[in-house]
Amino acid sequence: MKDAQPKAIYLKDYQPPEYLIDTVDLHFMLADEATLVKSRLQIRRNPLAPESNSLVLDGEQLKLLSLAIDGQDLAAEDYIVDSSALTIMSVPEKFLLEITTEIKPQDNTSLEGLYRSHTMYCTQCEAEGFRKITYYLDRPDVMARFTTTVEAQADKYPVLLSNGNPIDSGVLEGGRHWVKWEDPFPKPAYLFALVAGDLEKVEGTFTTMSGREVRIEVFVEDKDVEKCGHAIESLQRSMAWDEQVYGREYDLDIYMIVAVDDFNMGAMENKGLNIFNTSCVLASPETTTDASFQRVEGVVAHEYFHNWSGNRVTCRDWFQLSLKEGFTVFRDEEFSADVGSRTVKRVEGVSMLRTAQFAEDAGPMAHPVQPASYMEISNFYTLTIYEKGAEVVRMLQQLLGAEQFRQATDLYFERFDGQAVTCDDFVACMEDISGRDLTQFKYWYTQAGTPVVNVVGEYSETDNTYRLRFEQYCPPSPGQAEKEAYMIPIKVSLFGEAGAMRLQCQGMTADTETDDNTEMVLEITARQQEFVFEQVMELPVPSLLRGFSAPVKLHYPYTAEQRLFLMSRDNDGFNRWDACQQLCVEILQSQVLAVQTAQSPELDQRLVHAFDGLLMDESLDPAMVALMLQLPSQAYLSELSEQIDVFAIDTARRFTQTSVARQLKERLLAVYERLSSDESYLPNAEQIGQRSLRNMCLSYLVSLEEEQAISLAEGQLSCANNMTDEFAALLAMAHSQDDKFRSRKTQALNSFYEKWSHEPLVVNLWLQAQATDPSAECFENISRLMESAVFDINNPNKVRALIGAFANQNAMNFHKTDGSGHQFLGNIVTQLDGSNPMIAARLVTPLTRWEKYTEDTATSMRGVLQGIQKQPGLSKDLYEIVFKSLKMD
Numbered sequence: 001m002k003d004a005q006p007k008a009i010y011l012k013d014y015q016p017p018e019y020l021i022d023t024v025d026l027h028f029m030l031a032d033e034a035t036l037v038k039s040r041l042q043i044r045r046n047p048l049a050p051e052s053n054s055l056v057l058d059g060e061q062l063k064l065l066s067l068a069i070d071g072q073d074l075a076a077e078d079y080i081v082d083s084s085a086l087t088i089m090s091v092p093e094k095f096l097l098e099i100t101t102e103i104k105p106q107d108n109t110s111l112e113g114l115y116r117s118h119t120m121y122c123t124q125c126e127a128e129g130f131r132k133i134t135y136y137l138d139r140p141d142v143m144a145r146f147t148t149t150v151e152a153q154a155d156k157y158p159v160l161l162s163n164g165n166p167i168d169s170g171v172l173e174g175g176r177h178w179v180k181w182e183d184p185f186p187k188p189a190y191l192f193a194l195v196a197g198d199l200e201k202v203e204g205t206f207t208t209m210s211g212r213e214v215r216i217e218v219f220v221e222d223k224d225v226e227k228c229g230h231a232i233e234s235l236q237r238s239m240a241w242d243e244q245v246y247g248r249e250y251d252l253d254i255y256m257i258v259a260v261d262d263f264n265m266g267a268m269e270n271k272g273l274n275i276f277n278t279s280c281v282l283a284s285p286e287t288t289t290d291a292s293f294q295r296v297e298g299v300v301a302h303e304y305f306h307n308w309s310g311n312r313v314t315c316r317d318w319f320q321l322s323l324k325e326g327f328t329v330f331r332d333e334e335f336s337a338d339v340g341s342r343t344v345k346r347v348e349g350v351s352m353l354r355t356a357q358f359a360e361d362a363g364p365m366a367h368p369v370q371p372a373s374y375m376e377i378s379n380f381y382t383l384t385i386y387e388k389g390a391e392v393v394r395m396l397q398q399l400l401g402a403e404q405f406r407q408a409t410d411l412y413f414e415r416f417d418g419q420a421v422t423c424d425d426f427v428a429c430m431e432d433i434s435g436r437d438l439t440q441f442k443y444w445y446t447q448a449g450t451p452v453v454n455v456v457g458e459y460s461e462t463d464n465t466y467r468l469r470f471e472q473y474c475p476p477s478p479g480q481a482e483k484e485a486y487m488i489p490i491k492v493s494l495f496g497e498a499g500a501m502r503l504q505c506q507g508m509t510a511d512t513e514t515d516d517n518t519e520m521v522l523e524i525t526a527r528q529q530e531f532v533f534e535q536v537m538e539l540p541v542p543s544l545l546r547g548f549s550a551p552v553k554l555h556y557p558y559t560a561e562q563r564l565f566l567m568s569r570d571n572d573g574f575n576r577w578d579a580c581q582q583l584c585v586e587i588l589q590s591q592v593l594a595v596q597t598a599q600s601p602e603l604d605q606r607l608v609h610a611f612d613g614l615l616m617d618e619s620l621d622p623a624m625v626a627l628m629l630q631l632p633s634q635a636y637l638s639e640l641s642e643q644i645d646v647f648a649i650d651t652a653r654r655f656t657q658t659s660v661a662r663q664l665k666e667r668l669l670a671v672y673e674r675l676s677s678d679e680s681y682l683p684n685a686e687q688i689g690q691r692s693l694r695n696m697c698l699s700y701l702v703s704l705e706e707e708q709a710i711s712l713a714e715g716q717l718s719c720a721n722n723m724t725d726e727f728a729a730l731l732a733m734a735h736s737q738d739d740k741f742r743s744r745k746t747q748a749l750n751s752f753y754e755k756w757s758h759e760p761l762v763v764n765l766w767l768q769a770q771a772t773d774p775s776a777e778c779f780e781n782i783s784r785l786m787e788s789a790v791f792d793i794n795n796p797n798k799v800r801a802l803i804g805a806f807a808n809q810n811a812m813n814f815h816k817t818d819g820s821g822h823q824f825l826g827n828i829v830t831q832l833d834g835s836n837p838m839i840a841a842r843l844v845t846p847l848t849r850w851e852k853y854t855e856d857t858a859t860s861m862r863g864v865l866q867g868i869q870k871q872p873g874l875s876k877d878l879y880e881i882v883f884k885s886l887k888m889d
Contacts, residue, residue, distance in 0.1 A: 117262035120197030130189035193270030269306035285681035326389020343573030494540035591652035623689030819860035837875030
């Protein structure tokens with residue numbers, strides 16, 4: 001460690017701050033060699049905290065130039081400065097503290113605090129970046145009103161931005177100028193933002209429900225001006241949706257977004273001045289895929305919704321991070337479902353949850369939605385906090401119903417406006433409105449791991465009853481060997497030959513939100529529980545966990561015929577997809593076993609017939625057909641495996657894909673041709689669905705490595721009028737493994753780069769295509785790309801596109817038997833840790849679940865982690881993950 005072994009911080013040790021800050025007046029003097037930061041803090045003792053005479057302020061990588069209390073300079077013996085804090089020995093009850101610090105943003109490669117991205121100054125202060133700007137009580141429960149003056153050279157930095165509304169500006173000698181900003185709402189330091197640069201502004205407006213006109217301003221580099229329209233339209237839709245669904249109106253005169261190329265995260269909800277990774281705000285048909293169009297809309301919505309669920313009401317401490325993130329993810333997912341396809345959105349969200357978050361729950365870094373401890377808070381910006389946190393909120397909505405849930409959120413916003421609160425405060429609002437005791441439900445916040453629910457059904461012809469017996473348990477996780485029973489909402493229907501049955505369950509009434517009483521939410525609260533349905537006149541097929549009503553692993557002994565029945569008859573879109581997905585899983589798992597036992601895998605013809613039926617039925621939503629045709633991923637099959645055999649899983653998937661493609665070749669070609677279109681591009685649900693199914697057909701056809709399919713891909717690559725089709729064709733070409741097509745594959749990659757080398761985000765797609773190439777030459781190509789001018793290890797987007805995609809999405813090459821892929825990642829992680837610890841810590845994740853792999857692979861992965869652990873000066877970020885992965889905590 002740079003100083004010493006980091007210590008864990010515990011939720012149980014929380015104490016309110018000894019001092020509060022009422023107002024903050026900041027003055028930044030930006031300059032190329034060094035930046036001066038002058039802060040004036042109105043501070044008072046907190047009456048709710050134990051008395052203390054000394055004041056401790058957080059600060060890192062700062063040069064202290066001056067320090068004064070109430071206008072009097074402090075002597076050297078009055079304070080102590082170390083690498084992480086400024087301690088003033090004695091302070092009065094209430095005082096003005098003036099601090100001048102010097103910082104060097106141009107040398108700040110961590111991209112936290114104030115730093116340079118090319119020619120632009122920008123900030124990232126969540127979670128603890130503000131302490132790299134000036135000394136401060138850098139914790140979310142210290143909320144103050146900020147006034148910020150930014151001063152810089154006018155010719156180099158004509159745009160000067162900060163939080164709130166601009167209230168003054170002026171010109172200085174020497175070609176400098178300044179702008180003063182005022183944020184009227186109290187906020188914690190993590191929401192502070194500053195941007196200075198030579199940027200173009202793209203404008204829009206929004207009229208709120210009370211009739212106020214809000215200016216929308218998006219700041220980008222000159223070359224990106226034409227790529228802002230989708231973000232502005234997404235923001236306008238988000239603002240209208242939040243008014244309609246939650247009654248929340250925007251509260252400032254201006255809403256600003258800035259696109260930044262060097263950014264560790266996706267975006268940041270700083271009050272009134274959102275800073276976005278370029279990948280999450282810029283969009284045009286020529287350069288942006290459908291998935292990225294949807295991502296831009298979702299991220300814009302997410303950051304806007306934070307204005308209330310995160311800014312106006314924020315978290316008391318970082319253990320409550322999901323209070324704002326889980327709730328806001330739920331809100332942005334509901335928005336995306338309302339403006340697009342609800343079923344498709346749900347399928348996409350659950351796919352990520354099952355693949356990545358469930359793996360996180362079962363790994364060495366498993367933690368509750370409300371963690372009990374952490375060493376480095378940056379490591380807890382996880383899928384558990386975000387996606388599982390959103391599922392917890394979704395369950396609350398299920399349990400309360402839409403009307404009471406809305407009333408509870410109204411109460412939450414009204415009761416805690418301007419405050420920093422806890423997850424318990426959020427749940428208390430749900431209890432107060434519904435009158436329910438949700439004590440047991442809160443185990444979802446405090447227990448780690450994914451609950452497993454086993455279900456069996458029993459039908460009695462004698463009395464026409466159908467019994468569903470549920471049993472729940474949750475496997476041990478780090479620090480939690482035993483788990484209490486959860487409150488789990490399981491939404492169910494029963495299906496017979498005539499369709500969904502009317503439900504009569506002993507002691508319950510059917511869901512009043514369904515007019516035909518065919519759906520019901522069962523609340524599983526005991527470890528074992530039984531529900532009896534009456535007047536069931538035939539053996540039913542149960543549709544369980546409809547809409548994925550709880551983040552659990554549910555097991556019911558479905559037969560293949562029952563899954564096929566649900567695929568065609570279930571009126572819950574998610575469960576139709578899931579029936580198909582689980583049928584594929586069972587078939588693929590049997591093929592994995594065949595490969596492992598040196599037998600020839602065989603394809604279940606029922607799957608071929610089911611896929612054929614999906615392709616033939618033109619009445620179905622093409623987007624859903626594409627999702628149902630998509631085989632379970634290598635990552636999902638790995639998550640389901642007791643021991644991960646990378647080779648066997650890859651062999652089984654490729655066998656299934658090529659076998660289906662061979663048998664359904666003519667059908668796939670016919671659908672591909674039927675969905676060809678020369679319409680002008682629109683990122684709407686109809687066109688996105690058509691493109692997704694067409695490109696799914698192409699991927700199956702190209703897997704055959706035949707001339708006809710390769711020619712189709714080449715033709716699509718050269719003639720596509722949008723990046724979705726162009727990149728799908730490139731990916732198909734780039735992943736060809738047949739030597740006879742190698743020169744055409746190389747030509748496709750070279751031509752794509754020559755066409756788009758001036759577009760950084762498109763170049764990232766090009767890097768990703770090569771990083772995920774299953775061919776043997778992939779590793780050599782990655783090494784070559786890293787040495788080229790196109791790659792910049794200090795740019796997180798480039799690192800994620802090349803290194804992250806290789807380690808996370810190219811299992812066969814990453815887990816090469818000689819261990820070279822593991823060692824390659826270890827070397828990159830060690831190198832990055834010295835410059836950007838946050839990215840290094842996130843990049844190491846693929847190595848952390850070494851225990852799940854076959855012996856030789858596990859030994860190699862563990863050895864690389866041990867090598868990283870021995871490196872001197874590890875950051876807290878990397879230290880925590882490596883040591884927990886090696887079970888040395």
